[in-house]
Amino acid sequence: MNALPETLQYEAVEVGQALPELVIDLTPTVIVSTAIASRDYQDVHHDRDLAQQRGSKDIFMNILTSNGFVGRFVTDWAGPNSIVKRVAIRLGAPNYPYDKMTLTGEVKSKEIVDGEGIIELTVRGANRLGDHVKGTVRLSLPRNS
Amino acid sequence: MSSDDPGSLDARLQELVARAKTGELGPPVRDPVNVPMINHWCDAIGDLNPVYTDREAAANSVHGGIVAPPTMLQAWSMPGLKGRGPALPKDQRATPAAAAAGPNPMRLLQEAGYTSVVATDCEQDYMRYLRPGDTIRVSAELESVSGEKKTGLGTGYFVTNKSTYYDQHGEVVAEMRFRTLWFKPPMQSKT
Numbered sequence: 001m002n003a004l005p006e007t008l009q010y011e012a013v014e015v016g017q018a019l020p021e022l023v024i025d026l027t028p029t030v031i032v033s034t035a036i037a038s039r040d041y042q043d044v045h046h047d048r049d050l051a052q053q054r055g056s057k058d059i060f061m062n063i064l065t066s067n068g069f070v071g072r073f074v075t076d077w078a079g080p081n082s083i084v085k086r087v088a089i090r091l092g093a094p095n096y097p098y099d100k101m102t103l104t105g106e107v108k109s110k111e112i113v114d115g116e117g118i119i120e121l122t123v124r125g126a127n128r129l130g131d132h133v134k135g136t137v138r139l140s141l142p143r144n145s
Numbered sequence: 146m147s148s149d150d151p152g153s154l155d156a157r158l159q160e161l162v163a164r165a166k167t168g169e170l171g172p173p174v175r176d177p178v179n180v181p182m183i184n185h186w187c188d189a190i191g192d193l194n195p196v197y198t199d200r201e202a203a204a205n206s207v208h209g210g211i212v213a214p215p216t217m218l219q220a221w222s223m224p225g226l227k228g229r230g231p232a233l234p235k236d237q238r239a240t241p242a243a244a245a246a247g248p249n250p251m252r253l254l255q256e257a258g259y260t261s262v263v264a265t266d267c268e269q270d271y272m273r274y275l276r277p278g279d280t281i282r283v284s285a286e287l288e289s290v291s292g293e294k295k296t297g298l299g300t301g302y303f304v305t306n307k308s309t310y311y312d313q314h315g316e317v318v319a320e321m322r323f324r325t326l327w328f329k330p331p332m333q334s335k336t
Contacts, residue, residue, distance in 0.1 A: 004206055030189070034190060037182075037188070037189035037190070038219065038220040039223035054330075055261065062264075063264040064223075065189075067216040067267060067269070068190040068214065068216045070216065071192075071216035072216075080194050083207065086270045087267075089266070091265055
């Protein structure tokens, strides 16, 4: 039987707590494979010539993938029995190939809602141009019962 | 069509927003939620959460079995390379292809020179995680078009769409607000 990794308990999480940083190496393969895995075939996400014709310096990450990395970042920290309730993101600087995106986050609030342990996190993903993504995530964590 | 008078462009945009059909439920998306697409997504994102890819571990989790990553939501309803996805009414889709089928606000924006499009905001609420076999339908509405804004990319308009995701039982499984910026490429706006 495959063991399930630990999940953080609601009671163990403190407001102000920082999440461990996650650095994503933005290789062309990451940009293209994530666009295709999200079934986004807009040429700017896989064809550098066309992306440049459209005024972009290179291909760039699609927003569905930014969502995916924010989700992964949060559940990597919280564990497999955490449940994502909401993700709200705003995009800024594009994620171009040959850069890195560093995801950081912090617990903003915690609250019991209808018996469920809910925490709110702020998340930011920065590359060398600035903030690629800023957002908030709402997560349900198991309670210490 | 002239774009010299942003006041009148704004008025015509708002008129078209008011006329856009809202909340019509689209047909089921092309494929049910499925394990191969979940696996491809997790490989690309590097997500090792076993509830998405490990049948045994997932069975021992709060989910009781494999679930799809919640942030994968839109992947299920994308039109794909050949556009064989769900056909939403054209006036509700904030894409260049949909704009071509006007009259709608997006076509008006394109004709006025706002020909570049980028996604800027996405808010998703998940009522439950999707499971392999779930069949998704989406109802979409064009919620709003902003006034003209100056942005780092150029002058443009923000178009906000709201989508509601339903399962095969007619239950709402997720809601999404998605905002795109339609802007004049910098070379054009200098003239």
